[in-house]
Amino acid sequence: MKLAISGAGVAGAALAHWLHRTGHVPTLIEQAPKFRTGGYMTDFWGVGYQAAKRMGIEEPIRKAGYQIESLRSVGRNGEVKADLGVNAFRHMVGEDFTSLPRGDLAAAIYETIEDEVETIFGDSIASVEQHSDGVHLTFDKGPPREFDLLIGADGLHSNVRQLVFGPESDFEHYLGCKVAACVVDGYRPREELVYFTYNISGRQVSRVSLRDDRTMFLFIFRDQHADPDLPPKDQLRNQFRDAGWECPNMLAALDDVDDLYFDVVSQIRMDHWSRDRVLLIGDAAGCISLLGGEGTGLAITEAYVLAGELARAGTDYRRAFETYEKRLHPFVRTKQADAKKYISFFTTRTRFGLWFRNVAMRAMNFGPLATLFAGSVRDDFELPDYDLP
Numbered sequence: 001m002k003l004a005i006s007g008a009g010v011a012g013a014a015l016a017h018w019l020h021r022t023g024h025v026p027t028l029i030e031q032a033p034k035f036r037t038g039g040y041m042t043d044f045w046g047v048g049y050q051a052a053k054r055m056g057i058e059e060p061i062r063k064a065g066y067q068i069e070s071l072r073s074v075g076r077n078g079e080v081k082a083d084l085g086v087n088a089f090r091h092m093v094g095e096d097f098t099s100l101p102r103g104d105l106a107a108a109i110y111e112t113i114e115d116e117v118e119t120i121f122g123d124s125i126a127s128v129e130q131h132s133d134g135v136h137l138t139f140d141k142g143p144p145r146e147f148d149l150l151i152g153a154d155g156l157h158s159n160v161r162q163l164v165f166g167p168e169s170d171f172e173h174y175l176g177c178k179v180a181a182c183v184v185d186g187y188r189p190r191e192e193l194v195y196f197t198y199n200i201s202g203r204q205v206s207r208v209s210l211r212d213d214r215t216m217f218l219f220i221f222r223d224q225h226a227d228p229d230l231p232p233k234d235q236l237r238n239q240f241r242d243a244g245w246e247c248p249n250m251l252a253a254l255d256d257v258d259d260l261y262f263d264v265v266s267q268i269r270m271d272h273w274s275r276d277r278v279l280l281i282g283d284a285a286g287c288i289s290l291l292g293g294e295g296t297g298l299a300i301t302e303a304y305v306l307a308g309e310l311a312r313a314g315t316d317y318r319r320a321f322e323t324y325e326k327r328l329h330p331f332v333r334t335k336q337a338d339a340k341k342y343i344s345f346f347t348t349r350t351r352f353g354l355w356f357r358n359v360a361m362r363a364m365n366f367g368p369l370a371t372l373f374a375g376s377v378r379d380d381f382e383l384p385d386y387d388l389p
Contacts, residue, residue: 001315004029004137004147006125007154009036010102011282011299013109015151016117017055018307021389027147028119029139031159035110035121039102039261040181040290041195041208041216047381048297049096051304052109054388060108065098068208069193073358076200076244082361086195099195099208101183101216102296109300125150128163128278135277149317150278151306153299156266158284164275175343177265178226179290180219180236184253187215189246198245199354204346205240205247217250220265220291222347232262265289265343267336273329274321281306286332291346292339301383302328308386331381 001024005012008030016026044052044061052061067090073082090097120142128150129136135150152160162168190209197206202222209215221239230238233254240247254260268287273280282299289295306324313320348354 001025001148001310001317002134002146003027003149003151004125004135004145005151005153006158006160007152007282007284008032008106008110008119008121009153009155009282009299010106010109010296011284011303012151012153013106013113014051014055014300014303015153015281015306017109017113018303018388019310020113020117022307022311024310026117027145028117029123029125030119030121031124031154033122035107037101037103037107038183038259039104040179040218041099042102042105042296043097043099043294044105044297045097046294046297047383048294048300050383051297051300053096054304054383055109055112055300057108057112060111061098061100061105064104064108065100066208066210067193068099068195071195071197071361073361074196074198074245076198078245082358084361101210105296124159125163128160130275130277148277152278152280152284153282155283156263156268156287158268158280160278161268161280161284164278165270165280171268171270173267173269175265175267175289175291175340176222176224177220177291177343177347178223178235179261179263179265180232181217181261182254182257182259183210183214183216184257186213187250187253190215198243198247199346199348199357200243201350202347203239203243205243205245205250207246207250217253220346232260233257235262263290265291267339269333269336273325277317279306279321279324286329286336288332288335288339291342292335294335294339298332298335301381304386304388305384308384308388311386311388327384334380 003026005016005026006029008028012028016028019026068086071084075081123139123141125137126140127138135147138144152158192209195208204220206218207215219236226235237251267289273285281302309320309324
């Protein structure tokens, strides 16, 4: 079958990889003018890592990843409040654990299909018309095309979802925060393999050193008093200007940043992910939220399961879509419920909440508590064996 995939991120690239291997003809459609790298840092482990190993991309992921050794919470003057050794957690969940920018993971996947799968950059789907034999697509720039199926892998603000299922407001559940991420060159101070985080009321700022003398910043804030009409950098300056720690220096470094990721922290909740020949996958269907930390692994898992169900069902795409949803919908809902609990961890608003968070981080260095926590976040999903080529 010929499948159009809107979005060349983690979910879209992973699905195109598997569809190509199983004899289908996927076409990736990406609104950006070129492939996107970078993005925010994500922890990659669990069932998603196992799916990536089946893709044969474990080695590129290891090379691109960072074996973070410490999650360090600091105070206003840089004093250490808590220091969590990540290796203890890594051993509890299994050795297959790494941290890397989301875009770098997508790039590792895309490189496996770059010369084999058609990719349309710099264009977007304008309309979708389903008929008995397929899907008719028109584009903002290119000529109309016909496909057998359309997959929306275009993220939290999915264009395909908007066109086929309805407005974003019908499915978005805003979690009360905004987030920004960027990479800067030559920032100082610099410590390798340490993830620094600093919290004040309703706000968190973090940094981690990357290769080639780069540093990634992450800003999170509750925005009940923010002015949404201000440019993103001005919103960040208003929120963190007088926050303490390294915030003044980090805000100054933003002056040289051209590629700033800035978005709301939201979930997408839908009762059904498909409508006849159109199906949503990844954040477009069931965004957990950036703060959930497992969206990338879930996207790769979903791509593998969808490709497997299509391989089993042959041309009966309805059966494949139905089985796919039955397998993954409960798992995604569980992950979304877990992610909502993390909001207060990232943006606690009280001194007691911050104190409790730091105590909990310190306690995690002790074996029994680390084991308990690892058990609470371990994936409760068994990856099916589809015997794909």
